[in-house]
Structures are given as C-alpha cells and as structure tokens.
Amino acid sequence: MISFVLHALERGLQVMRNNSRLLLVGVLLFVFPLLFIWVTQNFSETAYNNIDSSEKKRVSILHDSLSFTLSVSKNPDELMPVLIDGYIKENSDISKIRVVTKRDNQFEIVYASNRDLIGTTEKTDQLYRTLPLDSSEGSYIFESIIDDVRTWQVFRGVNVDDTKYYIFSEHKFGVIDGLMASRLQQSYYGLTAIFFFLISLAYWLNKQTEWQKNTRKLAVQLEERDMFSNMIAHEFRSPLTAIKGYASFLEESKTMQKEELRFAGNIKKSADRLVTLVNDFLEVARLQSGKLTIDKKEVEINAVLQSVVDDLQVMAVEKNLQLTFIEPKSKILVNTDSSRMIQVMTNIISNAIKYTDSGKVEIECQKIPGELTIIVKDTGMGISAEDQQKLFAPFIRVGGVDSTSTTGTGLGMWITRQLVELLNGKIGVESIKGVGTHVVISFRI
Structure with a gap:
C-alpha cells in the first residue's frame, strides 16, 4: 500500500514537472x-x-x-x-x-x-x-x-x-455588527467572483496546454509531411527529367513515323507539365519552411525584363499575340535577386499570355524617386472583382476558364506574391472583366 502511494506521488510529481502549468x-x-x-x-x-x-x-x-x-x-x-x-x-x-x-x-x-x-x-x-x-x-x-x-x-x-x-x-452593537457582517459578506462575494475567475483562468490555461501540445504534434506531423513531399518531389523530378530527355531524342529521330513523333511530342509535353508541377511543389515547400534564399545585388532591371520577354516570345507567337517591352529611356539599377526577379516576371507575363486570346501583352517599367513600378498589361478576358480577391490564393485559377483546357497548378501567382514580398515589394491587380488586366508590381529602391 505504501509503495503504491509513493509510486502515485512520484508519478504526480513527474507529471507536474513535465506540465508546469498544472502546478x-x-x-x-x-x-x-x-x-x-x-x-x-x-x-x-x-x-x-x-x-x-x-x-x-x-x-x-x-x-x-x-x-x-x-x-x-x-x-x-x-x-x-x-x-x-x-x-x-x-x-x-x-x-x-x-x-x-x-x-x-x-x-x-x-x-x-x-x-x-x-x-x-x-x-x-x-x-x-x-x-x-x-x-x-x-x-x-x-x-x-x-x-x-x-x-x-x-x-x-x-x-x-x-x-x-x-x-x-x-x-x-447591532449597527456596527451589521456593518461588519455586510463587509464580510461582500468580501466572500468578491472571493466567489475571484474563484470563478480563477476557475475560468485555470480552464483556459489547461486548454492552452492542450492546444500547445496539439500544435507541437501538428508541427511535427507537418514537418514529416513536408519532408515526405520534398522527398517524393525530388524522386519524381529525376525520372521525369529522364523521360523528357528521351522524348526529345525520339522527336529528333529520323527513322520514326509521323504518328510516333506525335506520341513522343505528347510524352515530352506531359513530362514538362509534371516537371513544372514538381518544381512548384518544391518552391512552395521552400517558401513555407523559410529555406528559400535571396541573393541581392545590383541588377539592371531593363536587361532582366528584356530577357524574360525574349524567352516568352515563342509562346506569344504561338497564340498570335504581340508581346512588347516598352523600355524606359534610361537604365534602371535595382538591388535585388535577378534569378527571383526573372521567376516573378516569367510567371506574370506567361499568365498574361495564357489568358489572352487576341491582342497584345505589354510590359512597362516606371521609376519615381524611391520606387520602381513594373506594369504588365494584357487585352485578355479580364478578372472579375470577386476573382481578384482570391487571385493570389494557392491552387486557385481565376478568369472563368475551363480548368481542363488551361494547364497549370494554380500555385504560380501565390508563389509570385511570396517572392515579391521576399524582395520587399508589393503586387496588385487592376482588371475589368472582358477588357483586360494590369498587374502592378512595386519595389522600394
């Protein structure tokens, strides 16, 4: 019996040491x-x-x-x-x-x-x-x-x-005793109120302890999930890159028939889509874990924007769109990460091309004291006011398009916003349904 009591006391002390809030x-x-x-x-x-x-x-x-x-x-x-x-x-x-x-x-x-x-x-x-x-x-x-x-x-x-x-x-001494009794009664009323408050506070502390415990548990689970997702994404990327490479070899083959070349092209396109999907997931994982590094240095923004426009001209020509960079009269130097800036502008301009069926896409760069503004204008389908509220949410595609006809993960604009904020910038959208869209990015310089 004594050993049982001592064991119970020992367990109680251990619980209190592990949960100081219980004390x-x-x-x-x-x-x-x-x-x-x-x-x-x-x-x-x-x-x-x-x-x-x-x-x-x-x-x-x-x-x-x-x-x-x-x-x-x-x-x-x-x-x-x-x-x-x-x-x-x-x-x-x-x-x-x-x-x-x-x-x-x-x-x-x-x-x-x-x-x-x-x-x-x-x-x-x-x-x-x-x-x-x-x-x-x-x-x-x-x-x-x-x-x-x-x-x-x-x-x-x-x-x-x-x-x-x-x-x-x-x-x-009825008056004096009555007054003292009244004061004592008020004290006990106050004690009762304090006691109920302490019960509420104790309940809240207990719940907070449970919440913290659950939060730690969820944090571990999320970390394990992220590690698993990263591992799967990395494991997928290697064979997908190999498939994409073999499909390119097949497309260049002179012995294959036309139908076979079409199949090889479809394989390459599907592999490209999967590689893009995997890259997006890896980018999201790096952003959420805070492991994405930013390497800032002085960059000529004119050259960065012109490079992105040149890379996406093929995509614009395929849709018979006019892709134009309205270059400023003077060079603009910005302290930023050039690779991340290219990634941001590529996402925004490719989206503009993707959701524009006819007309043009223009990129304009403006500099005012202390601020650089980049505007991407298109003559596409436009975005409704309701869709503008969720444009930068993950896994969301807006514009009223059929998700089966337009490829993408729905992560591009979310990733873009995160990168812009990491570069100490802001991004917004101005759009009229059926008229077109202006995506405005501003950076402090």
Whole structure:
C-alpha cells in the first residue's frame, strides 16, 4: 500500500514537472482562495478586536465622566441630565443610562436617560448588591445577546459622601455588527467572483496546454509531411527529367513515323507539365519552411525584363499575340535577386499570355524617386472583382476558364506574391472583366 502511494506521488510529481502549468492551476484554484480566506478572517478578527478595545475605552470614559460629576460637582442634579442626554444623542449604540442609589434596602433610580424611570426602583437588583463600590476597580462589563443583538451591560459602583451610587449603561452593537457582517459578506462575494475567475483562468490555461501540445504534434506531423513531399518531389523530378530527355531524342529521330513523333511530342509535353508541377511543389515547400534564399545585388532591371520577354516570345507567337517591352529611356539599377526577379516576371507575363486570346501583352517599367513600378498589361478576358480577391490564393485559377483546357497548378501567382514580398515589394491587380488586366508590381529602391 505504501509503495503504491509513493509510486502515485512520484508519478504526480513527474507529471507536474513535465506540465508546469498544472502546478500554476493548482496554485490558482486552491492556494489563492485559501490564502484569501485566511487573510479575510484575520482582518475580520483584528477589526473586531480593535472595535472591542475602542468601545471599552469609550465606555470607560463615559463612566469616568459620570462618576467624576457625581463625586466633584456641587450641583449634580443639573449636570447629570445634561451629560446623560448628550451621551445618548451622540452615541447611537447607547440605549440606556441610569444612576441608581440604595435607599431603604432598595435601589432607586435617581438619574436616567428615560425620565419616566426617575424615582422608581430597579426590579432586578441582584447585580447591584454584588458590585463593589470602589470606582478604582473600573467598570464591569457583562456581555450578552438580547433580541439577537450583541449587548453590553456596564456597571460601576461609586461612593460619594457615604452615599452609594451605581452607574449603569446599556450598549447595543447591532449597527456596527451589521456593518461588519455586510463587509464580510461582500468580501466572500468578491472571493466567489475571484474563484470563478480563477476557475475560468485555470480552464483556459489547461486548454492552452492542450492546444500547445496539439500544435507541437501538428508541427511535427507537418514537418514529416513536408519532408515526405520534398522527398517524393525530388524522386519524381529525376525520372521525369529522364523521360523528357528521351522524348526529345525520339522527336529528333529520323527513322520514326509521323504518328510516333506525335506520341513522343505528347510524352515530352506531359513530362514538362509534371516537371513544372514538381518544381512548384518544391518552391512552395521552400517558401513555407523559410529555406528559400535571396541573393541581392545590383541588377539592371531593363536587361532582366528584356530577357524574360525574349524567352516568352515563342509562346506569344504561338497564340498570335504581340508581346512588347516598352523600355524606359534610361537604365534602371535595382538591388535585388535577378534569378527571383526573372521567376516573378516569367510567371506574370506567361499568365498574361495564357489568358489572352487576341491582342497584345505589354510590359512597362516606371521609376519615381524611391520606387520602381513594373506594369504588365494584357487585352485578355479580364478578372472579375470577386476573382481578384482570391487571385493570389494557392491552387486557385481565376478568369472563368475551363480548368481542363488551361494547364497549370494554380500555385504560380501565390508563389509570385511570396517572392515579391521576399524582395520587399508589393503586387496588385487592376482588371475589368472582358477588357483586360494590369498587374502592378512595386519595389522600394
């Protein structure tokens, strides 16, 4: 049994070491409320003790003043009623004040807050008979509960010129106790609110721990998936490159028939499409993992754009399109990665050619102080306002075209946007459905 308990404790400590937030949750749920209760109780007890001490001093002063007036005053019949009325008026807790003297073995009331009682005798006189008459002994306080109210009945004996006097006052602390009870109740209401807040906070911390655990698990799974995808993509690219090469050899063969050459051409085109797909996936993987490197240096942007236009002229001619680069009057030098800039412009211009059936595609380069703007204009089918919102989303093709008739992965514009942002640029689109599209790229220079 002991070994089982020790093993359970060891496992519990191990869990708490591995999940430090559980310890925080335990502190929040148990230590803080218990500490709050302890502090509240101590504060309440201290407050009651201070009030009790203060009230005893006040009662003692009351009896001292009445005793002194009886002992010293030459005309107590005038001063005593004034003193008694003043104390009753200024102290809401004093309910009764009486001064009693012993005459003919009875205790007669000579001064009282209730004038109707003056001249009458006390009905219960047992306490008066047992009290000493030495005022140096101070006042005697008898605590009791009367009508559910904490009450003090205070007595003091005074001997003046062989006349025995007894000073009696009654103090009810219902107001003070009610106020303290109200404050204590408010404290516990506050504690309840804090406790519910701590429960909510503990629940949130527990959930956050679960979320972090799941996030770490998902991160590992995503990393494994990316590694697997990269491996598959690399493994695909090598045989696809070989297939593409063999298809090119077959196309150049002089012994093959026309139909066979057509088959070889189809094989090469399909291999090209698959190589493009694999390259796009690898590019996405590098972008998402942050492993894509940018090598910036001073580049003449005119030459870069002219090179891209020259490479894509064949594609434009096949569709009977006019592809034009409106070269600026002066050379423009930009600090950028030339290979990534070529990749960006190739994606954008080839897209413009792909989605333009007739007309032209123009590339314009403008330089203003601090900014370079490249605009690719086409007279194609245009892009609707709705499609413009998702133009740069992955695996999305816009323009209302049939996905079976237009090749591509739908990753080109997403990759383009990521590359532009890595080059500290911005990309946007202006288009009217059925009129054409302007793709605008701007870089700080």
